[in-house]
Amino acid sequence: MRIIMLTRHEQAAQVLPSASFLDSEVLCLSPVPSSYAAVEDADVVLVDATGDLTRARALCQLLSGPMDCPPILLVLQDGGAAVVQADWGASDFVLTGAAPAELSARLRLLRSRE
Template identity: 30%
Template sequence: MEILLLTDGDEFEQPLSALRMFGHAITRGRLAGDARTECRGAKAVLVDGCTDLSAAREACRRLDVWVPSAVVLAVVNAEDFAAVDLDWHVDDVLVAAAGPSEAHARLRLALARRRQSIGNAMQFGDLVIYPDSYTASLADRDLDLTLTEFKLLNHLVQHAGHAFTRARLLHEVWGHEASRRTVDVHIQRLRAKLGVEHESIVDTVRGVGYMVPASPQPQLALTN
């Protein structure tokens, strides 16, 4: 599992680096500021709340938006344990004195709970769409889609095998009049985020418009 440690202090990273003995890959990002780039690809994030509870809380709340598929654990001093409330948007709380074995166990259990609660997530090959949070991941990588990009991808996948004209997509996805060029621009941006290896998920139908090929069939994502 790829684990990101969000901290501004070396003393936080040193004991948790022992998580590597469980086969985890450990990277580090800054607690303060925009850590969106560092978060990409992370399956789990440990947030340092030992020195600044307010900054840790804000970081956890941002992670809920940036990487909704990742599990997030707040790491705090024992005396601050009760300060972590629901508004932190974390999966679990870890006392700083805990060792890497407990951290590994809590991460594993948090990930299992997250998988069991994905609800109506839809899987299409390596692509997983989460309608409740308007997010999607591809090969365990968060796609960081805009709302319109998500709606476009979700619509095409739900109707895999059916070709859509630009006019029909404008009506069914945008819901208002716009230039047909708007569809082309969003398809181009969507393919860029899918990456060269997976851009063919959204195919061009010459003389018609766009479609997602019918195979593999969309299905509910597995919860185990």
């Protein structure tokens, strides 16, 4: 599975510790326009929403709207789940404390919807 995470961190495990247990490598790219073309080659795109929820929402809306990218899995801290709405454009969300089995299952389900 090809997984891309749009984040300011260098490693996915810095945002989502259970990502280190995935069978697939997670390629981390900065959430800047020059990285957006790479998401077309992914099976699933993870968007790091642990810092700035407003920017994460705008990024999800851009990727799911005009860009028509693969399914988006939003990565949130506990409090962030209270504000996420359908109009964000994310296909699903996962909390940073999710167990490896949960993360893997969510990724498999998203990939099968593609």
